[in-house]
Amino acid sequence: MFFGFLSRYPQIAAGEVIRESMPWVPSLGINFSFLLDGLSLSFVLIITLIGAAVFLYAGAYMKAYAQSGRFYIYIGIFMTSMLGLVLSDNMLLMFMFWELTGISSFLLIGFNHHKESARKSALQALLVTGGGGLAMLAGIILLYRVTGSFEISSFYDMNGTITAHALYPAIVVLMLIGAFTKSAQFPFHFWLPNAMEAPTPVSAYLHSATMVKAGVYLIARMNHEIGGTSLWQDTVLVTGAVTMLFSALLAFKQTDLKKLLAYSTLSVLGTLVMLLGIGSKLAIKAFFIYLIAHSLYKGTLFLVAGTLDHETGTRDVAKLGGLRKLMPVTTFTAALASLSMMGIIPLVGFIGKETVYKSILELEYWGIFLITVAVFANAFVVMVTLLVGFKPFWGKTMPTPRQAHEAPLKMLLGPGLLAVLGLLFGLFPDFFIGTMLEQSAQSILSETLSLKIAIWEGFNLVLLLSFVTLLLGGALYLIRGKMLGRVQTMSFPAVFRPSAWYEETMRGLLSFARQQTRFVQNGYLRNYMIVVIVTTVALASFALYRSAGQISIAPDFSITFYEGALAFIILVSTLLLITSTSRLKSIVSLGVLGFSIGIIFVIYGAPDLGLTTFAIETLNVILFVLVLYRLPGFLKLSRSSNRGRDAVIALCVGVLMTLMVLFASSFELSSGLKQYFAETSVPAGNGRNVVNVILVDFRAIDTLGEITVLAIAALGVVALLKLKPDGRE
Numbered sequence: 001m002f003f004g005f006l007s008r009y010p011q012i013a014a015g016e017v018i019r020e021s022m023p024w025v026p027s028l029g030i031n032f033s034f035l036l037d038g039l040s041l042s043f044v045l046i047i048t049l050i051g052a053a054v055f056l057y058a059g060a061y062m063k064a065y066a067q068s069g070r071f072y073i074y075i076g077i078f079m080t081s082m083l084g085l086v087l088s089d090n091m092l093l094m095f096m097f098w099e100l101t102g103i104s105s106f107l108l109i110g111f112n113h114h115k116e117s118a119r120k121s122a123l124q125a126l127l128v129t130g131g132g133g134l135a136m137l138a139g140i141i142l143l144y145r146v147t148g149s150f151e152i153s154s155f156y157d158m159n160g161t162i163t164a165h166a167l168y169p170a171i172v173v174l175m176l177i178g179a180f181t182k183s184a185q186f187p188f189h190f191w192l193p194n195a196m197e198a199p200t201p202v203s204a205y206l207h208s209a210t211m212v213k214a215g216v217y218l219i220a221r222m223n224h225e226i227g228g229t230s231l232w233q234d235t236v237l238v239t240g241a242v243t244m245l246f247s248a249l250l251a252f253k254q255t256d257l258k259k260l261l262a263y264s265t266l267s268v269l270g271t272l273v274m275l276l277g278i279g280s281k282l283a284i285k286a287f288f289i290y291l292i293a294h295s296l297y298k299g300t301l302f303l304v305a306g307t308l309d310h311e312t313g314t315r316d317v318a319k320l321g322g323l324r325k326l327m328p329v330t331t332f333t334a335a336l337a338s339l340s341m342m343g344i345i346p347l348v349g350f351i352g353k354e355t356v357y358k359s360i361l362e363l364e365y366w367g368i369f370l371i372t373v374a375v376f377a378n379a380f381v382v383m384v385t386l387l388v389g390f391k392p393f394w395g396k397t398m399p400t401p402r403q404a405h406e407a408p409l410k411m412l413l414g415p416g417l418l419a420v421l422g423l424l425f426g427l428f429p430d431f432f433i434g435t436m437l438e439q440s441a442q443s444i445l446s447e448t449l450s451l452k453i454a455i456w457e458g459f460n461l462v463l464l465l466s467f468v469t470l471l472l473g474g475a476l477y478l479i480r481g482k483m484l485g486r487v488q489t490m491s492f493p494a495v496f497r498p499s500a501w502y503e504e505t506m507r508g509l510l511s512f513a514r515q516q517t518r519f520v521q522n523g524y525l526r527n528y529m530i531v532v533i534v535t536t537v538a539l540a541s542f543a544l545y546r547s548a549g550q551i552s553i554a555p556d557f558s559i560t561f562y563e564g565a566l567a568f569i570i571l572v573s574t575l576l577l578i579t580s581t582s583r584l585k586s587i588v589s590l591g592v593l594g595f596s597i598g599i600i601f602v603i604y605g606a607p608d609l610g611l612t613t614f615a616i617e618t619l620n621v622i623l624f625v626l627v628l629y630r631l632p633g634f635l636k637l638s639r640s641s642n643r644g645r646d647a648v649i650a651l652c653v654g655v656l657m658t659l660m661v662l663f664a665s666s667f668e669l670s671s672g673l674k675q676y677f678a679e680t681s682v683p684a685g686n687g688r689n690v691v692n693v694i695l696v697d698f699r700a701i702d703t704l705g706e707i708t709v710l711a712i713a714a715l716g717v718v719a720l721l722k723l724k725p726d727g728r729e
Contacts, residue, residue: 038439382473
């Protein structure tokens with residue numbers, strides 16, 4: 001798949017944009033529209049390249065798992081969803097793939113479902129990203145109201161129209177909530193470290209290189225269409241900067257290899273978002289280079305962390321050391337990726353970090369403050385790199401739960417390939433990155449950058465800042481051991497921890513659910529019916545109130561003797577039904593009521609409905625008699641207050657149905673289906689009874705479904721009748 005998309009590189013490099021579209025729901029303007037340009041191709045190549053490395057790695061890593069086949073299905077669904085997301089040119093199609101990534105991520109994070117922590121983390125990721133997805137859907141709908149289209153390519157020349165609209169602030173907030181939750185930006189960052197409960201191939205693929213970058217992709221893709229305003233740029237910039245620093249600080253006290261990498265990933269994601277917020281040509285250049293560099297070195301280091309866990313039995317960095325002689329290939333791979341992550345020449349990470357610093361220094365306002373924040377954040381990233389990429393392999397050899405040895409070849413090829421590519425991209429940046437950088441910038445800024453990529457630009461302030469970053473990172477690594485004991489016991493007050501807000505929200509929701517269940521779903525059928533009926537009456541009444549002017553009432557009191565007699569019988573049987581203290585009398589009254597309705601159908605020219613009603617009423621009476629005669633005596637009538645409540649509800653239902661009939665008969669329905677069914681009943685259905693033909697031919701699947709439901713219900717009833725708990729009759 002990677003090489004298939006790579007074959008499109010010459011076309012995209014020449015400035016061509018490939019678009020394919022076919023109708024899906026034409027009446028709603030929803031199409032299967034896909035777009036391949038510089039930005040989407042860059043993400044596609046990252047997704048497929050890292051995916052290939054992860055699949056190769058998983059072939060050896062997942063051997064010990066009993067249900068590894070299920071893993072490949074889940075991660076295959078995820079890869080397809082990510083490809084669909086970055087290639088979609090229709091907002092609703094993108095949203096569909098967006099939610100599919102969340103669902104497949106939920107399945108992958110909770111893959112070890114026998115562990116409560118895995119199940120809890122999977123649910124947390126699903127709720128946070130799913131909630132953001134719903135917010136994004138609301139933003140998409142508002143965007144449609146402004147533009148009249150769901151096609152992303154149609155927004156290209158509508159920036160002025162969108163940004164000048166009154167709904168623009170709401171669109172920005174809702175779209176960014178979706179992006180921030182998916183890319184784990186503050187204050188939604190807490191789900192990503194917890195997602196490390198997933199198997200290592202999942203963490204390497206989803207939570208370092210692909211899914212967490214979906215939000216970053218959305219911001220980049222929509223930057224030209226709805227960006228350019230202070231609301232958009234400032235929100236993105238500030239959120240990214242806060243995430244960059246805050247997440248780096250949280251990494252200080254971590255000891256688990258994957259969590260160390262997770263917090264450093266959060267910091268890099270914040271940096272990428274911040275660069276999009278800056279929005280200058282140099283910032284977009286830095287964004288693109290840093291995006292590629294991070295995907296290569298972080299994917300490698302996650303896989304290395306999994307290798308260490310697989311071969312030593314632990315991910316605790318405090319219990320690892322001196323493994324370079326036992327795992328030489330893994331040591332070399334980790335060193336290459338770590339040097340890139342630290343920003344050491346000639347790795348691609350060096351170019352990325354240098355360009356980030358240059359783009360920040362360009363800022364007229366807040367430049368000094370942001371460069372200080374960036375240097376401190378990157379210093380913590382350097383500390384994490386030393387802990388993950390060097391400490392396990394150097395220093396004193398430490399005993400591990402499992403005898404350490406080199407990993408199988410399949411587990412070495414994937415991370416080794418990514419690490420070597422990080423070196424090649426650094427040595428030959430123009431060859432590997434230059435052209436795609438220009439085409440991606442065209443998608444983000446709608447203009448070319450015309451900026452060359454060079455690995456060496458001489459001794460300057462940026463190089464000095466890089467050197468200072470390395471010194472600070474080394475110092476943090478050295479003092480960490482002495483400070484760790486004190487820091488481990490420190491934590492922010494709950495009011496300042498978004499994870500605590502999430503936990504409180506979940507507790508509140510569960511408490512509300514318990515109360516709602518106790519009130520609504522308390523086991524009493526009459527309460528269920530009351531809730532359903534009252535809800536229906538309330539909603540339908542509101543709709544009728546808004547359409548009150550369309551209801552016309554033309555009283556006609558001319559009735560025949562038969563109609564009057566039937567009305568009298570219906571009223572009497574209803575009165576007997578609601579006042580009876582005998583089950584048998586109630587059943588007879590109910591049967592008389594049903595048969596009277598059937599006779600009305602016959603009088604008004606619907607004998608088929610009348611016959612159906614007679615059959616159903618006869619069956620009901622027989623079943624009621626067979627079932628109810630074994631029950632104890634009829635219960636005493638309920639309290640008068642309950643009967644009064646039921647009477648009011650029944651009266652409201654009656655009034656509602658009367659008004660609905662009047663509304664339906666107030667005007668002629670203009671549906672073309674009536675004419676179609678009347679004209680095709682005989683030639684297509686071979687029947688003159690249009691209703692029967694509709695049920696048996698035109699809507700045969702619906703009728704079959706209803707019959708199936710009745711059959712299943714009948715089987716359930718039979719099973720209940722034959723149930724003998726504890727061997728008793």
